[in-house]
Amino acid sequence: MSVIDTSPVTAAADPTPSRRRPRAVRGSRPGWFVYASLGVVLLAAIVPYYWALLIGSGDSSTIRNTELSWIPGGNFFTNAAAVLNNPAVNFWTGLWNSIFSSALIAASVVFFSTLAGWAFAKLRFRGGPWLLLFVVATMAVPTQLGVVPLYILFSEIGWTGQIGAVIVPALTSAFGVFWMTQYLRQAVPDELIEAARVDGASSFRTFLTVGVPAARPAAAMLGLFTFVTAWNNFFWPFIVLDRQNPTLPVALSLLQSNYFVDYSVVLAGVLLSTVPLLLLFVFAGKQLVSGIMQGAVKG
Amino acid sequence: MTTTLQPPAAPAASAPDGPPARTPRRVGFGSKLSAWDLKLSPYLYISPFFILFLVTGLFPILYTGVISFMDWDQIRGSGTFVGFDQYAYVLSQPAFWDALRNTFSIFVLSTVPQLLFAVFIAAMLDQNIRAKTLWRMGVLVPYVMAPVAVALIFSNMFGDQYGIVNTLLGRIGLPGVGWHSDTFASHIAIATMVNFRWTGYNTLILLAAMQAVPREYYEAATVDGAGKVRQFFSITLPSLKPTLIFVIITSTIGGLQIFDEPRMFDQGGTGGSNNQWLTISLYLYKLGWGEWNFGRAAALAWILFLIILVIGALNLFISRSLVRDEGTRDGLTRAQRRAAARATKQRVAAESTGKGARS
Numbered sequence: 001m002s003v004i005d006t007s008p009v010t011a012a013a014d015p016t017p018s019r020r021r022p023r024a025v026r027g028s029r030p031g032w033f034v035y036a037s038l039g040v041v042l043l044a045a046i047v048p049y050y051w052a053l054l055i056g057s058g059d060s061s062t063i064r065n066t067e068l069s070w071i072p073g074g075n076f077f078t079n080a081a082a083v084l085n086n087p088a089v090n091f092w093t094g095l096w097n098s099i100f101s102s103a104l105i106a107a108s109v110v111f112f113s114t115l116a117g118w119a120f121a122k123l124r125f126r127g128g129p130w131l132l133l134f135v136v137a138t139m140a141v142p143t144q145l146g147v148v149p150l151y152i153l154f155s156e157i158g159w160t161g162q163i164g165a166v167i168v169p170a171l172t173s174a175f176g177v178f179w180m181t182q183y184l185r186q187a188v189p190d191e192l193i194e195a196a197r198v199d200g201a202s203s204f205r206t207f208l209t210v211g212v213p214a215a216r217p218a219a220a221m222l223g224l225f226t227f228v229t230a231w232n233n234f235f236w237p238f239i240v241l242d243r244q245n246p247t248l249p250v251a252l253s254l255l256q257s258n259y260f261v262d263y264s265v266v267l268a269g270v271l272l273s274t275v276p277l278l279l280l281f282v283f284a285g286k287q288l289v290s291g292i293m294q295g296a297v298k299g
Numbered sequence: 300m301t302t303t304l305q306p307p308a309a310p311a312a313s314a315p316d317g318p319p320a321r322t323p324r325r326v327g328f329g330s331k332l333s334a335w336d337l338k339l340s341p342y343l344y345i346s347p348f349f350i351l352f353l354v355t356g357l358f359p360i361l362y363t364g365v366i367s368f369m370d371w372d373q374i375r376g377s378g379t380f381v382g383f384d385q386y387a388y389v390l391s392q393p394a395f396w397d398a399l400r401n402t403f404s405i406f407v408l409s410t411v412p413q414l415l416f417a418v419f420i421a422a423m424l425d426q427n428i429r430a431k432t433l434w435r436m437g438v439l440v441p442y443v444m445a446p447v448a449v450a451l452i453f454s455n456m457f458g459d460q461y462g463i464v465n466t467l468l469g470r471i472g473l474p475g476v477g478w479h480s481d482t483f484a485s486h487i488a489i490a491t492m493v494n495f496r497w498t499g500y501n502t503l504i505l506l507a508a509m510q511a512v513p514r515e516y517y518e519a520a521t522v523d524g525a526g527k528v529r530q531f532f533s534i535t536l537p538s539l540k541p542t543l544i545f546v547i548i549t550s551t552i553g554g555l556q557i558f559d560e561p562r563m564f565d566q567g568g569t570g571g572s573n574n575q576w577l578t579i580s581l582y583l584y585k586l587g588w589g590e591w592n593f594g595r596a597a598a599l600a601w602i603l604f605l606i607i608l609v610i611g612a613l614n615l616f617i618s619r620s621l622v623r624d625e626g627t628r629d630g631l632t633r634a635q636r637r638a639a640a641r642a643t644k645q646r647v648a649a650e651s652t653g654k655g656a657r658s
Contacts, residue, residue, distance in 0.1 A: 146359030
């Protein structure tokens, strides 16, 4: 260490003294302020979860207790059981419906978006650019604009209350098509397609052997993203489903009704319902983060 | 669909075990099919999106327009034409104007602080911190919680009598706020839920834009003696403009449709005793599935759409004049991109004439 140390204590604590050299420029490690700010942000992100745990693990009097306690009570499982076993909530049906519909929607969106994205990005056909513009334009149309006729349509064919009514309208996504188009455009060199064609591969075979492998990273992110969105979707499922056959958010909304004035039970249910997505996030959060960041740059 | 297109184009692949009925009868049939394959398959690939959009998107949108001119009968499943009566009805309701005001108020209260926070947090994450991915993931934790769940937790925290927020306010000697009775207070509470869920998401988008700024700028600024704060305002913030506009547009479209949080804010779900937090979407639900009047709901849906269109156009107009001379995301100017497109087009034309000559 050639630099004269003014603060030997921190220097001793620093395990990698070689990092000190570029400290003058931007590569240097930031000070406490950055970490403190980020710590506060992280705390703010977690506090509502923790608050749900505090109330959800107490009993019905916890909420009225003005003496704040920051230690969870012991009633979480009692409260959770009250939600899980309540026939009015249909928690298990909701859980299954949410898993089933979100997975199916994610798979379908990924497949059709890759297919359409491949066509828009790499195949030349009459009207292609205009059709792509049309796809992008549909992204600005609010859900609310279609719900009345959609509801009429589904009640005509007897699908109201059926999970199919949630799945079918979500099977493709304009955002997904746009996303895959953007990605495939730069991910696959045109020469590769020409080579496949010279080898006599059909259009679909070219897609399978050249397009699909190249699309895989973007497809994974799109799938994850679609899954989260579908899982948390509320407006349309709330309209078209009923309490016998809900998705998880619809089941949750039933907790906030006059049947459940006990907030401990309500928040235990809320916490329980967020567990699946939290688990998913623990395993795939890194991909979700990079997906959002990548989408932003390409947007 | 695909099987009819595939085998003849790939004779090598289909030769050993291809279906015998499909063997080409004439010379040249295979190449003809392969030409069809090339011509038709793009349309086949994009058709699922367009077919589904036609059924679940375009048809409902147009039909909403039709229904909005009708007095819709639930039981018969048809309506009688009433002209603009439903629009006149909706526009004459004080509840509509309450909803419009609330929607905009909640939208402003959620977008402005959210973006300020997001820019700040992104600037913190843009530093050379340790455990980058961990912090980034941490920021996104609220995003995976369903809006309904967020609303349930926060409406509890903002409880009028026993909520933690009022309790804490009491601790420091302030009077409790009527989060569920006062209009403005309810907007703040609902905007807080929106901010909680979306700040992290926007942070990551802005962070991506920050990382795209060439590091040499900062080095040069450091050499020139500019501090961190000065660098942020002179380099970072100006480069963020396009992304900021993108974020503003998306959060406008989302904000005008807000439903989940106000719906779950109290046990009634009707937007408050005096429409304190009734939003347009919530009002639409109330008209359609509370009063079962589809004609009025459809009219309101079209009004909402027009509002979004106007705001969107306004956004685009403002952003165009703001971003005109900014560099684009792929680092090319518009002229450069046009030149590249022209070159490609020429190449394509040359290729296709070459092909034509060959066959």
